[in-house]
Amino acid sequence: MLRDVFLQISDIPEWLFEDCYAHVGDSAETIALLLRHSPLEAQEKRDRPLHEWMEKVIPQVKTVQSEAELRDLVVSWWASLEDTEVFVLNKVLTGAFRVGVSEKLLVKALSAEYNLPESVLAHRLMGDFEPTVNFYRQLIQTDSEELAPSQPYPFFLASPLDEDRFQEENPTQWQAEWKWDGIRAQIIKRADEVFIWSRGEDLITQQFPELVEGFQSLSNGHVLDGEILCWEGNRPMNFNALQKRLGRKSVTKKLLAENPVHFIAYDLLEHHHQDIREKPLLERRNLLAELLTSFPASLTTVSAPLSFASFTDLQELRERSRQQGAEGLVIKAKDSPYLVGRKRGYWWKYKVNPMSLDAVLIYAQAGTGKRANLFTDYTFALWQNGELVSFAKAYSGLDNDEINELDKWIRRHTIEKFGPVRSVEPIQVFEIGFEGIAESKRHKSGISVRFPRILRWRKDKPVEEADTLQTAFELLTASL
Amino acid sequence: MSLITVRQEGLYCEQGGFYIDPWRSVDCALITHAHSDHARSGANQYVATHVSEGILRKRLGDEIKLQGVEYGEKLKLGNTWVSFHSAGHVLGSAQIRVECGDEVWVVSGDYKRGADPTCAPFEVIPCDVFITEATFGLPIYEWETGEATCRQIYEWWQSDLERPSLLFCYSFGKAQRILGELCKFSDRPVYVHGAVHVLTEIYRQVGVKMLETICTTEMPRSHKYIGDLVLAPPSAHRSTWMKRFVQPQTAFASGWMAVRGARRRRGYERGFVLSDHADWSGLVNTILQTGAKTVYVTHGQSEVLSRYLCETYGLDALPLKTLFEGEGDI
Ligand SMILES: [Zn+2]
Secondary structure, three states, X not given: OHHHHHHHHOOOOHHHHHHHHHHHOOHHXXXXXXXXXXXXXXXXXXOXXXXXXXXXXHHHHHOOOOHHHHHHHHHHHHHOOOHHHHHHHHHHHOOOOOOOOOXXXXXXXXXXXXXXXXXXXXXXXXXXXXXXXXXXXXXXXXXXXXXXXXXXXXXXXXXXXXXXXXXXXXXXXXXXXEOOOOEEXXXXXXXXXXXXXXXXXXXXXXXXHHHHHHOOOOOOOEEEEEEEEEEEOOEEOOHHHHHOOOOOOXXXXXXXXXXXXXXXXXXXXXXXXXXXXXXXXXXXXXXXXXXXXXXXXXXXXXXXXXXXXOHHHHHXXXXXXXXXXXXXXXXXXXXXXXXXXXXXXXXXXXEOOOEEEEEEEEEEEEOOHHHOOOEEEEEEEEEEOOEEEEEEEEEOOOOHHHHXXXXXXXXXXXXXXXXXXXXXXXOOEEEEEEOEEEEOOOOOOOEEEEOOEEEEEOOOOOHHHOOEHHHXXXXXXXXX | OOOEEEEOOEEEEOOOOEEEOOOOOOOEEEOOOOOOXXXXXXXXXXXXXXXXXXXXXXXHOOOOXXXXXXXXXXXXXXXXXXXXXXXXXXXXXXXXXXXXXOEEEEEOOOOOOOOOOXXXXXXXXXXXXXXXXXXXXXXXXXXXXXHHHHHHHHHHHHHOOOOOEXXXXXXXXXXXXXXXXXXXXXXXXXXXXXXHHHHHHHHHHOOOOOOOEEEHHHOOOOOOOXXXXXXXXXXXXXXXXXXXXXXXXXXXXXXXXXXXXXXXXXXXXXXXXXXXXXXXXXXXXXXXXXXXXXXXXXXXXXXXXXXXXXXXXXXXXXXXXXXXXXXXXX
8 A cells, every 4th residue: 555655656667666576575664665755745844742742643554445535544654754764664654573682681681680780690691592591590690700900890981961950959969070081990909910901891900000000009909990091291181192002912101101191080999908889989989089199190180079069169160170171060969879770860970072163154065976966075164354364164964854945045145156155155163062172274264163063053143243263262271 | 889888808998908907817807996896806008097007916915917097198098088087986996987989988896985085086077978886876875974984883883882883895996995984083093904904004095084993913812802892804803813802892884784684684883874875875976977878887786777778868878788896995
């Protein structure tokens, strides 16, 4: 039935449809793929929740009076959906809908049911899988084996900050720390040996000989949690410097000298052979500070606690992250225990917003492939002394409707054509986000930005209020 | 008498005394591109584009006798004028234009119309007879831009930084295209299988801009690649090489991934639709743009595409039996 509806509205001949179907083996999918060639009268895209589809929309097929009415109904649904949504709808309509389950999801489910860490389950599921009762029992057993000296604790991870929830908290019960983009690691000293574990549950001791040497004097029965970073002066180097240190067969003198590492300690998990993870954070941190006083600051420092009196304070603090070379904040309840995995409510991460500027669209160029007939490549400019200076090209970060709308606008507001490029009237303002900003002699604007992308179409913003090159230079200075 | 005919050895031009992408030993072979089903060993003399020389020698041996030509440069071969024109398929890929008297034939080789930062874009060459590929000659195949697909790849990689991300793709062309497109989204080094490494280095030698790469042979077997992207050829899937990756997320980048059945059968967790061949619209539009009245269709869906061209556009289109089995866009 769906096939007949499709053939009535498409210019694809029936024999070609059959060839496609033979290739795909599923009519719901064949139609969804072919519909991309038969643009339907664009309908207003409404984001209907799933239950509405199942309870109200789809049951309409039972009450239609004629085939024509049924056809119009189905076509109107197709017109309102994206490719993959059309496919799912077709599967539901043909009664052939089923869902596969990934291994990751299975691990999550087992973890929730048996209260075992996901890492343990994932590890046990490695290698050959036997569909036997015994295998299953072993998979879910909870009694822990004898602890090897190198055994780390499961890491406790921060969740993305729930701003609404957090605003109801009392700020004095919380502390913030810089969030670093390094390797989260545990340093273990037991049985006269130093072990270093990464969060990927990987023994990385060999890769950081300077840390092994530096922590040799730590007494037995201590476990530190922290971050390994490549460090220069008083700030971290780019993550790429650290990546060069990872997993090399041999750590050369050159590598050690060019990419020296530093350990920022966050927490103390084991103190004189005692598992102290249940103690409140402040207490653990006091013990940590005391423990590390005798170690040189070039080797390790305790992550500085930052206090704040209000949520606004916290936001301001976060804005200063970049100056520190940090990627945001981690906020911890002062009385929080060291838990396992990502339990919400105790530790939050609050990443810095990407850098952004409001810029003016000045050139547009057509895309390629499926979007060859649409203007999807844009050049943006900033003000300088009353003139617009181009500063970034951005691939689209807009959704399909916005691309279509902007495309129409560009066609009506073209000033000049140079080959495939059009200059357009400087009217539209967009918020452009980027990862970094640097001085550049090659660019007319004197700056270059890393990975620019469109964050928002600022229809609310008059062109005169777009940002100036001066503002860009201020961002540049602030990020140094 | 046709200017180009199919012989046991391959596509043959008697007036010019040469073969195009022959599959058997011949005297003179013109090569459209260095994929193994188009560039085979055994010819006494090869002619190909300068840019493809590095890869051809890598694949066929340093000792082959090879004449390099520029795109658009005209060669006099026998009674014909021959020139190579960009096909947008992979580094150095070409269509071959053969002119004899007042007749012009173009052999497309493999080609695509979408942008690719690692090779020159396709050029439309007007001709009387066009010999086109049709690997993806069904209207279910319709590509997004390489950039859009590589953005999905980037997002997939970033979506799980707690394990390795293994992306399988053809080691010549596809891998470098991905590394080139990913420059728009990242500057992190990417790990590559040895087979990918060798070819990527050749791309770098001719100045193609790609993400920095580290060959997995430089790493100890115990390295875990947590949060790293690793590119490998499909032949490495489920091989001993792959055993070093603990719980990787796996994906495959290929045009065939457009169809769910193909994704399921191959056993990858994700499929990214990325092809170095023209999609349906690309094929049909290109054929119309050449102005050719006669079209011979090789590879894949030759029957379907030729029937569609006859019925819909009244072209004189015929499937052409060849032995290009196609790297099948793996
Ligand atoms: Zn090819």
